Amino acid sequence: MTLPNSPGAKIEAIIRAAEPDLVAIRRDLHAHPEIGFAVERTAGVVADRLRAIGLQPQEGVGRTGVTARIDTGRPGPHLLLRADMDALPIVEATGLPFASQEEGKMHACGHDLHTATLLGAAEALHRLRDEFAGTITLMFQPAEETPDSGAAAMIADGVLDGVDMAIGFHNYPEDEVGCFTFVPGLANGSADDFEIEIRGQSGHAARPQAACDPIVAAATLVLQLQTIVSREVDPMHPAVLTVGAIEGGQTHNIIPDSCRLMGTVRTQHRENRDLIEAAIERLCEGIERSMRVTCRFEMARGVPSLTNDPKLIKAAAEAIGDHYGRPIEPRPASLGAEDFALIGERVPAFQLGIGSATPGRDDRLHNSDYQPDERSIAIGAVGLSLTALRLLAPRSQEAA
Template structure:
């Protein structure tokens, strides 16, 4: 490592360390006042005030309640987008922490308070070191990552993805110790699609099944056959998950229903697997309808795509992060069948999701848990990581 890179690593680390008390205070304030979906008005106001304090000029109301700010370097160049999500979850907090949620039924159980504080730290460092940038860093603070109505889509529609060349986000990961950094090749998260299937039969008395057409028999066959898509049609190394979450048919014991509703989700870790799942799903529905003399109505709704980490970008980030932290990054699979609407950015430009360890000593934490207590040292690691990435990619 050159002397310049060593000095830069020390400078970024020292700057991040010096503001940790302030960033943790912001995180705890946001944690105590969690907001859901697009209702991140208070959180966005905190973000705006912090950016103004740094001498930056943020745009507010981007995609309804998002905040965006560009930090232009001394020289022209590419634009790197860095994103933090701001919204909480409809979970009743049970941590007992002194800064627990003051609002029943709302909690930062996915660590978006950590992400928001981290990106504010990045803003402070880049505002001071902008003379080293050849290009622009766009910071976006996004609402509604946890909701079907995507905050990423809303911000993209408002121009957040215009003229960007690279898009990067981070996510805290309690399975990793605080301070560890993980990069994953391929899919970081899966696509998320939903379906509503109505099987139409013909109602009759249970004693005269031959006088009707039983949609529940067709539903039973359909549920079984749909599971063969994953087990028999997909490469196990490029898999998917099909889940039936709701079935409803009939009204009482002795009447064959005239319809049956099936609802569920399909998740896949590649665009190819996602497309195959939809095609096979429709094919099997048509086959069951034909074979059992029913009519099957399919409403298949595509949600967010899989978040595909760009291999060339991962190749570039590994040495950058190793230089900053003085050790190799954790290069092990850490992908999830969960969904992440940041994939709408990485569909447009090369991008990736970085995982920052947030596991606290002696705890076995998991995201979306009412007792989730991330290690706040993850803010220091995340701030260093994103600041160094922005500087090196634009140097």
């Protein structure tokens, strides 16, 4: 039972009072989505709200990120709370009154929800700063959805200086509102992209013997690439190699000079990133020799996989479970990538799952008709705030 004057009850009261404003902010951001690092308007909305609740935001961190600090003035751990702000290049099909006004851009991953959620937690934690010890850094990040990482840019600008641990979060439309989830241990996948240009010799389709066909070589290579995961990676280690694009030729009866493949590699184990890259390079060398072509292979290393810290999971589970009377639930890992993992490489980190399912709908992330339930904003803000208070409880209270 939550007592009327307990920290949980205070958090609920603060966030419920702010909920109409948080929903309005979310809808404003949804109507004006911005992509990658070009989130100047969104960052301005965030900074204005932080100032309104009594904080002093720092803008332009990692190009267009925003940070603010809640410092209790008492010794204790330094916790970072992170939300992402950017949208996706998707044409919205929801028909909502606050649908995107920016052609070809949409908050189809719920980063508008995330931004509003962290603003709610910021207000509660700032007003309750006498209830805990230590420091909280609020991190509002651009460019989570792009290869050029906003987390990397903000880290380079010092967002992790002095930070001891970090909490991120993501909405999940598969889970009902009020459901919180976690992945134990390895939570998601690393993401590496590759391109292979295969160069042959063009010629007439009726005289293939006078040409070197890069399309046939590419087709052969695509099939060979699929043997890397099935025959070289430990079957107990999750991994997937996907060729997402193949480009070559312009008409029916001409063998072209070149063909290009583009793809991605996802895995959870660092050693498999090296193994798969070496295997792709070896197969390219084999295709060159066997099919009389040349290959130019490039691999761009992306973000690593995230390992959720067990102590942070335990704190979230206890704080949220005690307040709501229901446990946070385990969810399976995935090979989806998330640049919060760059933070997890440097400090203990955990990404909390927040249910956002709208009753009667079957929504999925990155979908043009994505319509999450806005009740998840306040509930998520309460869950984040409870977790922060549990992690930053004064030592005397922690011992009790």
